[in-house]
Amino acid sequence: MTMFFNSLRLAMRSTLANKMRSFLTMLGIIIGVMSVIILVSIAQSTTSSITNAISSMGSDLLTVSVTDEDITLDLDDFMTLADYDGIAGVAPYLTVSSTARSGSTYTSVSAVGVTGDYMEIAGSDLESGRGIVASDLEWRTYTAVIGSGVAGDLFESYDVIGKTFKMSGHTFTVVGLLSESGSSNDSQILIPLTTAQRIADSTAITSAYVQATSTNTVDIAQAQAEYQMLLLTRDEDSYDVYNMSELLDTLDDVMSTLSLMLGGIAAISLLVGGIGIMNIMLVSVAERTREIGIRKAIGARRSHIMMQFLIEACVLSILGGLIGLGLSALGLQIFGMIADMTIAIEWRAAIIALLFCVVIGVAFGSYPAAKASKMTPIEALQRN
Amino acid sequence: MLILEHLYKTYYVGDETVHALDDASLHVKPAEFVAICGPSGSGKTTLMNVIGCLDQPDSGRYILDGVDVAECSDNELSMIRSEKIGFVFQQFNLLDSMSALENVELPLIYQKLSQKERIERAKAALDQVGLSNRMLHRPSQLSGGQQQRVAIARALASNSRVILADEPTGNLDSKSGNDVMRMIQRLSSEGYTIVLITHNEEIARQAQRTVYVRDGRLFRSLEEAEQL
Numbered sequence: 327m328t329m330f331f332n333s334l335r336l337a338m339r340s341t342l343a344n345k346m347r348s349f350l351t352m353l354g355i356i357i358g359v360m361s362v363i364i365l366v367s368i369a370q371s372t373t374s375s376i377t378n379a380i381s382s383m384g385s386d387l388l389t390v391s392v393t394d395e396d397i398t399l400d401l402d403d404f405m406t407l408a409d410y411d412g413i414a415g416v417a418p419y420l421t422v423s424s425t426a427r428s429g430s431t432y433t434s435v436s437a438v439g440v441t442g443d444y445m446e447i448a449g450s451d452l453e454s455g456r457g458i459v460a461s462d463l464e465w466r467t468y469t470a471v472i473g474s475g476v477a478g479d480l481f482e483s484y485d486v487i488g489k490t491f492k493m494s495g496h497t498f499t500v501v502g503l504l505s506e507s508g509s510s511n512d513s514q515i516l517i518p519l520t521t522a523q524r525i526a527d528s529t530a531i532t533s534a535y536v537q538a539t540s541t542n543t544v545d546i547a548q549a550q551a552e553y554q555m556l557l558l559t560r561d562e563d564s565y566d567v568y569n570m571s572e573l574l575d576t577l578d579d580v581m582s583t584l585s586l587m588l589g590g591i592a593a594i595s596l597l598v599g600g601i602g603i604m605n606i607m608l609v610s611v612a613e614r615t616r617e618i619g620i621r622k623a624i625g626a627r628r629s630h631i632m633m634q635f636l637i638e639a640c641v642l643s644i645l646g647g648l649i650g651l652g653l654s655a656l657g658l659q660i661f662g663m664i665a666d667m668t669i670a671i672e673w674r675a676a677i678i679a680l681l682f683c684v685v686i687g688v689a690f691g692s693y694p695a696a697k698a699s700k701m702t703p704i705e706a707l708q709r710n
Numbered sequence: 711m712l713i714l715e716h717l718y719k720t721y722y723v724g725d726e727t728v729h730a731l732d733d734a735s736l737h738v739k740p741a742e743f744v745a746i747c748g749p750s751g752s753g754k755t756t757l758m759n760v761i762g763c764l765d766q767p768d769s770g771r772y773i774l775d776g777v778d779v780a781e782c783s784d785n786e787l788s789m790i791r792s793e794k795i796g797f798v799f800q801q802f803n804l805l806d807s808m809s810a811l812e813n814v815e816l817p818l819i820y821q822k823l824s825q826k827e828r829i830e831r832a833k834a835a836l837d838q839v840g841l842s843n844r845m846l847h848r849p850s851q852l853s854g855g856q857q858q859r860v861a862i863a864r865a866l867a868s869n870s871r872v873i874l875a876d877e878p879t880g881n882l883d884s885k886s887g888n889d890v891m892r893m894i895q896r897l898s899s900e901g902y903t904i905v906l907i908t909h910n911e912e913i914a915r916q917a918q919r920t921v922y923v924r925d926g927r928l929f930r931s932l933e934e935a936e937q938l
C-alpha cells in the first residue's frame with residue numbers, strides 16, 4: 327500500500343514537472359470527456375423538456391390536425407367530434423405567432439386561441455387568476471392567460487393579474503397565470519379562440535386536442551376521431567390523428583438512439599485520447615530507461631516498475647477526465663446562457679465517461695508499463 | 711561471503727567473440743576489501759554486474775551468502791539487490807529529478823519501510839558521508855564528489871553488507887577522489903565487504919588484496935597477469 331502511494335506521488339510529480347506535455351497528452355481525453363458529457367446532457371435535457379410537455383397533457387389525449395391547406399374546417403366542424411361516445415371532450419385551437427410588448431420589453435410568443443375547455447383537456451393548471459371562459463369567446467375579448475416564462479419576460483414578476491401588454495396591435499389584459507411546468511408551455515399565451523380568429527383574419531381551424539373518456543378507450547376514441555375526420559374532409563390523406571403515448575414512445579426511441587450515437591462518437595474520441603497517452607508513455611519509458619535501470623539495480627521488482635508507469639498513465643487519463651468534467655460544466659453553463667435554458671449535467675454520462683478514463687489509463691498504459699518492467703537492469707543501465 | 715567458481719561470459723558481435731569472463735574464480739570473505747584491477751575492456755564491469763546480480767554468467771557457479779544465484783527468480787534477485795548489495799557507480803547514477811535525501815531513500819521504498827523510518831535512515835546515511843547540509847539539493851546542484859558521496863549514502867542506507875564500487879573515482883578530480891577513497895577505507899574498517907573496481911594501481915593498493923583481470927581471466931598477482 328505504501329508502494330502504491332509512493333508511485334502515486336511520483337506520478338503526480340512527473341505529471342506536474344512536465345505541465346505542457348502532460349496537458350497536451352491529456353487534451354485528447356479532455357476533449358473526449360467534454361464531448362460525451364456536453365452532447366449527452368444537451369440531448370437529455372432537450373428530450374425531457376419535450377416529454378414533460380407531452381406527458382403533462384396525459385395519455386388519454388389525441389391530437390387531430392388538418393394537413394391539407396385547401397380544406398378549411400371551423401369550430402362547429404371540430405365540435406362534431408364530441409358527439410362520439412368514446413370522446414369526452416374536444417378542444418380546438420389556433421396558434422398565431424406574434425410579438426408581445428410591455429413598455430419597452432419585447433418577447434416573441436406563440437399565442438394560442440382556445441375554448442373554455444382547453445385548459446382542462448390539455449392539462450394546464452392555473453397558478454392564479456382565471457382561465458378563458460365562454461363569455462370571452464362570445465365577446466371576443468382581449469384577455470390573456472400567460473405562462474410563467476412569459477410573465478418573467480414581460481413583467482419580471484408573477485404578480486401579473488390585471489396588467490396589460492400589446493400584441494398584434496391590440497391591448498390584452500392578463501386575467502390568469504399558468505403554473506410553471508418546465509416545458510415549452512411556459513412560453514405560451516392563451517387567448518380566446520374567436521379573438522385569435524380575428525387576428526388571423528380567418529375562421530379556419532387546423533388542430534384540436536381530443537380527450538378519450540378514459541386511458542383504456544384511447545384506441546376507440548382514435549378510431550372514432552379518424553372516422554369523423556374522414557366524413558368532414560372526405561380525403562384520408564388530409565388529416566392526422568396522433569395518440570400522445572405513441573408519440574412519446576417514438577420520441578423516446580429517437581432520443582435514446584441519438585444519445586447512444588452521440589455517446590459512441592464521443593467514445594471514439596476518448597479512444598483516440600487513449601492512444602495519445604500510450605504514445606507519450608512509450609516516449610516516457612524510452613526517456614527514463616536509465617532511471618528504470620537505477621531503480622532495478624537498487625532493488626525494484628518488475629511489478630514496482632510496472633505499477634509506477636501504469637499509475638502514471640492512469641493519473642494522466644483520470645486527471646484529463648476530471649478537467650474535462652470541469653470544462654463541460656462550464657461549457658453547459660455558457661451554452662445554457664446563450665440558449666436561455668438551464669441544462670443539468672447528465673451524471674450517468676459523466677460517471678461512465680470517467681470510468682472509461684480509468685479503463686483507458688489501464689488499457690493504454692499497460693503496454694508501455696510492461697515494456698518498462700521487462701527491461702533487464704544492465705540493458706537499462708547501459709543506455710544513456 | 712561471495713564465491714565465484716569458473717564463470718564464463720562470452721559476447722558475440724558479428725563474427726568476433728569476446729570473452730568478457732573466462733574461467734573466472736574468486737572468493738571474497740566477509741568484511742574483506744578486494745580491488746579488481748585491469749585495463750579497459752578486460753571484463754571488470756562484466757564481473758561486477760554478475761557479482762551484483764544485474765547479469766547472469768553463461769556458465770559457472772555464483773554463491774552469495776550461501777544462496778546459489780542461478781536458481782533465484784527475478785523477484786528474488788531484486789530482493790538480493792535490495793537487501794544485500796549496495797552499488798556505487800562511476801557515473802553516480804542518481805535520479806536528477808529527486809533531492810539527495812530522496813535518492814538515498816529510494817532503496818528503502820523497495821524494502822517497504824515506513825516513510826518515517828526511511829527518512830530517519832536516509833538522514834543518518836547522509837550524515838555518515840558528511841552531507842547533512844546538502845539534503846535538499848538536486849544532484850545537478852552538487853559537485854561530482856558530493857554526488858558520489860550521495861551514491862555511497864544510498865548504498866549504506868539499504869543496510870547492505872556488500873558494497874560494489876565500479877570506478878567510483880573515475881569521474882572525480884584527485885582531491886574528491888581521495889575523499890571518496892577515505893570513505894571507502896572507513897567502511898571497510900567498519901566491517902563492510904567491499905569490491906572495488908579500478909584500472910588505477912595506486913588506488914588498488916589501498917585494498918587488502920588485489921585481483922588482476924586480463925581478457926576476462928583473473929590473476930592473483932601482477933606478475934602472473936603480465937606473463938600473458
Ligand SMILES: Nc1ncnc2c1ncn2[C@@H]1O[C@H](COP(=O)(O)OP(=O)(O)OP(=O)(O)O)[C@@H](O)[C@H]1O
Pocket residue numbers: 721722723728729730748749750751752753754755756757909
Ligand atoms: N553488451 C555487450 N555486448 C557485446 N560486448 C560486450 C557487452 N558488454 C561488454 N562487452 C565486451 O566485453 C568486454 C568487457 O567489457 P567490460 O565492460 O566488462 O570492460 P571493463 O573492464 O569494465 O572496461 P572499462 O574499464 O572500459 O569500463 C569488452 O571487450 C566489451 O567490448
Ligand SMILES: [Mg+2]
Pocket residue numbers: 754755756876
Ligand atoms: Mg567498466
